[in-house]
Amino acid sequence: MFETAARRYAKYRVYRITLTELAALSDRELNDLGLSRSMIRGLALEAAEKFAEA
Known part of the structure; x- marks a missing residue:
């Protein structure tokens, strides 16, 4: 259970850091970079998902 919570928190941190940057x-x-401001949330979610898969 602790491991699951730690993974979720790590995924959330990747999302927040990517979003903020x-x-x-x-x-x-x-x-x-070929991006628009409306793409930021989706890119942050994508980065967090890729982090979770690794």
Whole structure:
């Protein structure tokens, strides 16, 4: 049970860190990466899911 909670928390941390870092970028920086602000949440979720699979 503790292991499951630890994995969930680690996944949540990856989501929050990714979300925070992408949100801190300017619109111009996001555009340079080929991203839009509306994509940030989905990308953070994707990063967390990939982390959970590893």
